[in-house]
Amino acid sequence: MATPFSATPKVQSVVMRGIVKRFPGVVANDHVDFDVHQGEVHALLGENGAGKSTLMKILYGLYQPDEGEIQVNGRPVTFASPLDAIRCGIGMVHQHFMLVETLTVAENVALGLPSSRGFVTDLERVAARLRALGEQYGLPVDPHARVWQLSVGQQQRVEILKVLYRGASLLILDEPTAVLTPQEVEDLFRVIRQMVGRGHSVVFISHKLHEVLSISDRITVLRDGRKVGTVRAAATNKAELARWMVGREVTFRPEKAPVTPGPVRLAVEDVHARSDRGTPALVGVSLAVRGGEIVGLAGVSGNGQRELAEVIAGLRPPTQGRVRLLGRDVTAWPADARADLGLAYIPEERMRDGVILPFSVAENFILRDHFKPPFARRGILQPQAILAHSQALIRAYQIKTPGPETPVQHLSGGNIQKVVLARELARAPQVIVAAQPTRGLDIGATEYVHAQLLQQRAAGAAVLLISEDLDEILALADRIAVIYEGRIMDVLPAAEADPQRLGLLMAGVARATG
Amino acid sequence: GGTQQAETQAPEEARPFRIAVVMPSAINDMAFSQSMYEALVKLQQEMGGPDKLEFVYSENMYVVDDAAAAIRDYASQGYDLIIAHGSQYGSSLQEIAPDFPNTSFAWGTTVDTFAEQGIDNVFAYEARSEQGGYVNGVMAAMLSQSGVIGVVGPIETGDAKLYIDGFKAGVMATNPNAQVNVNYIGSFSDVALAAEAAKTHIEAGADVLTGTAQMVVGAVGVAKDHGVLWFGTQADQSSLAPDIVVANQVYDWTVALKPMVENIQNGVRGGEAYSLTLANGGLTIQYNPQFDLPAEVKDAAEATIQGIVNGDIQIPVGGE
Amino acid sequence: MSTRWQQRGRDMLYPLAAAGLAFLMAAGVLAALGASPLQAYAALVKGAFGSRNALAETLVKATPLLLVGLGICIAFRGQVINIGGEGQMIVGALLATALGLAFPHWPGWVMIPLAMLVAMMGGAVWGGIPGVLKAYYNVNEILSTIMMNAIAVQLMNYLLRGPMIDPVQAQRASQIPQTAALAAAYRLPRWVPTRLHLGALLAVVLAVVVYFLLWRTGWGYRIRAVGHNPHAARYAGIPVKRYTVLALVLSGAFAGLAGMVQVYGVNYRMITDGSATGFTGGAGFNGIVAALLGQLHPLGTIPAAVLFGALLVGANAMQRAVQVPSALVTALNGLVVVFVVSSEYFRRRARKRRLLQQTAASAATAVAPSSPED
Amino acid sequence: MGDWGHILLGVLASGIRLATPYLYAGIGETLGQRSGVLNLGVEGQMLLGAFAAFYVTYRTGNVLGGLLAAALVGLLMGLAMAFVSVNLQAEQGISGIGFYLFGLGLSDLLFQKLLGTVDSVRGVPDAVIPGLSDLPVLGELLFRHNWMVYGAYALVPLAWFVLNKTPWGLMIKAAGENPHAADSLGVSVARVRYATVTLGGVLSAIGGASLSVGLLKIFQQNMTSGLGFIAVALVYFGGWRPVGVLLGALLFSLVNALQLWVQVLGLPIPADFAVMAPYVLTIVVLVIVVQRARPPAALARPFERE
């Protein structure tokens, strides 16, 4: 395979020793040792904020360690920038994608590389090589598509190709599976195995223990910036890993008490809607959720889930059809009126849509109620009431924060998610739309969110749970609907659903009868 | 309250006469402010140097309330005469002058000394720039072959309006068939637009141009490039384009300044208005020596000057 | 609490040191021009703070800076860049002046508040147009506010030459483009014998009001929410576009008020020299600088406006005292602005280093301590 | 009819000329903004460039030397702006206003101390292209401007080419849209921004020179008179594309040329309203032709890794 970096040496071993990295107020890495050998998948585990990404960013030259050293192939190195790491054959796929959305795939790949044509870009050549590379690893992409037009899964392919294109033989994959469907995870694992077979090495970060156990050779666990230990995957199990990560026992199967469903609280009738790009996103969707019931909506992202949630929440006008909440036709109601009627909405992209990062925790709690008593009277905010409310929620939801005045941006991802959840659930909702509520959360936080949703179900709320994580849906839902290309393929009782069947439906294979 | 002074008792030799001037643009603007600066330098020489006349200035005081602060500050420093060289400064003077009854102020260009408001320590001075404008107009009309003449102005007020009104009248009196196109560019500083306005005039057939205020230097360059004639005002612009500048109306503010200084030294602090005119030599038409002006044009110009001086020629200016 | 104020105090050192450095650089130029820097800067300080009158002048200069700056705080908190302060001042002043001249015989306590209201409305309209254009037509507000400034200037020139011209001037040949003077009863009360007028006090009161508005009311909450994250604001049911417009409307209203205050408090009539700065003194621009130096905090903008006002007033005094060209003063102001805004970097770095040291020293805690950056 | 044709020709020729300084400054600003840096100091850079070009030309009689001097001054100003916005991560809006004031004051100060008064130079000659310049209509319209006018128009395809066809263009756009992505591929965001901001400074300064030694052949204090700010506005008008900037500059300049004609023809419109026209029209056009471009996502955001 001829890449511009075909001369790049193979990484035979990487050793990080005694790595310390401090941020203001946090020691993100506290004397961490970590190593990877050629042909191995080494997983990195840890709760949110344990320091996984930081350690890998140091290895990739994005951060400089305060203490400690890195050796590649036995020689000590210092990486002043990613360029140095790239030259050593290291590549990284970041937790938050590093793609320029307005550029094409080929342009993103060619970015920063010298052109074979000197002053002029050689995008056709890049595209050709990219196709070849894609074929080789089973990662097909259209080199001329613009990145913003791609699904998340496709974007991830681009990220991996970008790294491979640069001749990397050590790949760092930071939570690559958080946004993938089971099918896509399978594909990714196939690619990883193929790469390892070619003598590459991979660092794999994930919160999903079964993934880690199935793909990796060795596993290192971090907690609060310190290394807890490294084990061979074959020699450990989920429970032990969870204990290492969290420091206590974790239940994987949430307790789901039987609840008799009540009347229909949320009904969507023959809804059609368009996406932001103007293409049809929902084509005649009908769905009903009863009180005391969790309906899971499964599907590969980009099949209309986002639009459906927004139509229900009042953020996207349907071109056709109605939405009923608690029996009332709210199709023409604005978002805040629906919220006041009893709708809670946990948006998928919570950093973007769910919180205002520079606002304090307390301010984020009143995002929906800043004009309502007791938080405001005649438009004037009431600090005491807001503070009391915040303290109560922080306590009830065990949100890790120095105080209600701390800006939300200083909290860890899991705690930010808890802020959104607390805010929405504290309004005693009758209907809850929760989109990907545990994406990116560690097992402790995930466990907590699940418990909360079940508690709301028990309290009689109607819950629409939108998730790509089939395990999550299977564990929580009473009924499961599958969406594909804007249509509901089928609605199954949870008891009749299994991953294979759901997977087929999600892939758009016609109603799997029987 | 202002600083008390007793300048009238002091013998002339005892200390220099002190003038402060506040100007809207820079002392080298080739126009309004430069003419005042040069007048003060000239007056200083005539009076016998810095020992006799001391002067300070604040330039670029286009912000009216900054100018007011400067005027007040100079007044409290005990200057003998404070000149507010800009019509926009009038209302500031009106407010400050009563606080410093022993200090003299001068306001230009206007004829209003605020005597009606009971203020007695303000002089007023103006340039009857329509006079030179008229003379320039006469020459322009005679020199124009196309009969189309272009004028570039800043905004349609004040000194600019006077000059342009006079210029138009001069042209019309000489050649009633001539056409005077006027372009106000809406700014005192946009040289590029002034230049383009000049080009527009030329495109429209003008072969003689004039203009007023500091941004016209841009127009002069255009005239030069196109070999079109130029008449200047406020200062001598011949050096910019010796080939095509025909004549300039030049202001000599000493004609107003000298009697003011004398008055003050004699204990009269204000109340009088001075005009620069062709008659009193405050306005002069300076022919560009490098320009070969036909004799009959020069004669006509001189005759016009004479006519204005002795009152035979009345120039209609004013109201909308 | 006290450590927070200590911190604030320490933070003030950086901009001051930066300004000092700028002055030091300009000292070289002063010396080259044959002026004694020491004497020049002494004159500057004296001109800005040296006497009751100097102090009053500084405050008079600071008043429109503060008023415009308050509007800027609102706009920038709502993430709209309002460069239209100059035009908004002009339009506000035009309306207030027209009102005062149209009804010259009302009691002052009726006219003055009314004129303020009208001026705020004028500024609000002039700011609201770019607001509507931005929210509903995707016209960038930097572009539209720059254009609206130019339009306001020409509108002023037209009105002051024509419909609104002083009747006395209308009859004169020179036709100075100015309005008649306002009735004496309409002048903002002054702290005689200086020019310090009620507007200064009003501006300070309004700074508190804006603080209250932004952080203690639902409307302010919404403006800030929309500014920080329009997506989340929309998800929470806040009408984002309307609040974008509101941010510019309020911002314009404060600039409009600044224009009125200049007329009713300082000049008592409107005069044009053809340019915007001739009337505004550049406050529409410099107010932005003041607000940003005040960290976009209404209360922080108070000292920032006073310091900037002092710089402007003092520099003019320096020009008078040592007869340096005004050009040097302008260049010096520019240097000060660049140096002061750059000093923020060193302040942030020092704070970060301090936190890192604390982190290294103390045992690691899982969550970062609160250090609100706003 | 012939009359109107003549006027139309005049308006077009003048619009083409007037657009020159906007193009230099606007294209420079476009490159800077595409890489994520907002430079509001354009006006100051133009003034210093205008002065440097004029002064050197005046003293040496060598206009190329003058242009070189302008470029050098623009380079220095650009480097200073880059240092402040890239290394010191300063708020770009205010530092730009600071640089504007600095340039405004310094150019005036140097003008007063080194020249003293307004004077003229021969400047950049007009192009006389044998044959072409004598064409009946087109000759006057297109082939009789000074060389700097052609330079300005040549910049448009050049900038388009750099942005869309070269590896540097990719880096510039990436630095402005997602600097973290660029950084993670080893692209030095700082170096890219230094390059564009410095080049922007050079182009602004040349734009100033296109006034002082190109169109006008004089120097006067504050001779740009707000032109630099309009150039910045035109970048927004043009949706951050060189061709868009060209269209904006032409629209603005043509309307300006037209309003001069309106006055010359003595149409009964107050001069103030005529002067207003280009500003009003620029906005109106943006309202009618819906602007779809988004600003570069990282515009005016300093880049920092941690």
Ligand SMILES: Nc1ncnc2c1ncn2[C@@H]1O[C@H](COP(=O)(O)OP(=O)(O)OP(=O)(O)O)[C@@H](O)[C@H]1O
């Ligand atoms: N640039 C930064 N500035 C300040 N603090 C940071 C920065 N990056 C990370 N941190 C802090 O360092 C700690 C470790 O963060 P890191 O991103 O490495 O965690 P992680 O293990 O990857 O967590 P997650 O599973 O949520 O991705 C956290 O407390 C985080 O808040």
Ligand SMILES: Nc1ncnc2c1ncn2[C@@H]1O[C@H](COP(=O)(O)OP(=O)(O)OP(=O)(O)O)[C@@H](O)[C@H]1O
């Ligand atoms: N009566 C006058 N005579 C001569 N010059 C004047 C007069 N009044 C004002 N000026 C000068 O005109 C200049 C400002 O005019 P101009 O309208 O060109 O500014 P501008 O460029 O349009 O300003 P801005 O763009 O900031 O609005 C100042 O230098 C001022 O001193």
Ligand SMILES: [Mg+2]
């Ligand atoms: Mg991470």
Ligand SMILES: [Mg+2]
């Ligand atoms: Mg102007």
